[in-house]
């Protein structure tokens with residue numbers, strides 16, 4: 001006996017099957033695809049919903065439509081690297097969400113915040129593309145994993161009592177607990193924390209406060225570089241890159257005119273480096289993308 005429900009279910013599965021085949025019509029280009037799984041916060045986020053339209057040849061970032069919902073509008077570094085600086089077809093799954101911390105049990109998310117910390121982003125990957133479904137037959141060789149997280153952890157913790165050195169160690173342990181969960185991953189791009197003390201939003205803080213924030217970021221970055229190195233040494237076949245966003249952004253801010261900007265204190269206007277009071281504009285993100293491609297060059301993703 002057919003129940004209504006099972007009829008609906010089987011009809012839905014026929015549709016689902018058809019759409020999978022439709023999306024795979026160009027099997028030859030899909031089999032040549034490389035993959036990029038990106039995790040992080042607002043610099044990286046483009047509003048991707050892992051239950052929506054998935055990346056495929058012709059639409060390498062899936063949903064939402066290019067450039068996506070980026071924090072200051074326009075393309076971000078993920079958009080630019082995937083579609084312009086790529087040396088092959090890269091299918092990019094960007095799990096990043098604005099406001100993300102590493103683990104919300106360590107640094108609480110803003111009240112009412114709909115962000116997802118790294119812990120949740122990694123689960124989302126493991127439950128979806130991580131299972132290597134037909135739509136994402138990635139391998140250890142053709143998949144790049146990038147993580148750009150820590151800005152919100154430092155912002156939410158540097159001014160609290162207790163040792164920032166100790167807390168950064170706690171954060172780093174939690175960070176690499178997530179890295180360890182990425183079964184099958186061999187290629188890692190770790191992105192360190194930008195000079196957030198220079199963001200317009202933080203200029204109202206005292207000099208001492210900004211110095212503390214800066215030093216806490218630098219300490220986190222030092223720990224990350226060390227950890228990336230030891231992670232590569234410990235795991236056979238693992239390759240790690242660290243992109244020094246802190247150095248790259250300080251360089252742009254110190255030489256902003258050379259990079260085509262007219263102001264680094266205001267935001268949102270033409271010529272401003274800052275797209276809003278805490279994040280670089282799309283033009284700045286494009287410069288950053290080029291810097292990242294330089295770091296990960298000579299690989300199947302970037303030349």
Ligand SMILES: *[C@@H]1O[C@H](CO)[C@@H](O)[C@H](O)[C@H]1NC(C)=O
Nearest residue numbers: 024025026027028029030057
């Ligand atoms: C699939 O992609 C290849 C290479 O881009 C192209 O030559 C071929 O025409 C495409 N096939 C279909 C069915 O779109």
Ligand SMILES: *[C@@H]1O[C@H](CO)[C@@H](O)[C@H](O)[C@H]1NC(C)=O
Nearest residue numbers: 058060082083086087088089
């Ligand atoms: C770079 O990505 C775009 C968008 O997916 C694709 O059309 C293009 O062929 C890729 N470039 C190379 C050199 O594969």
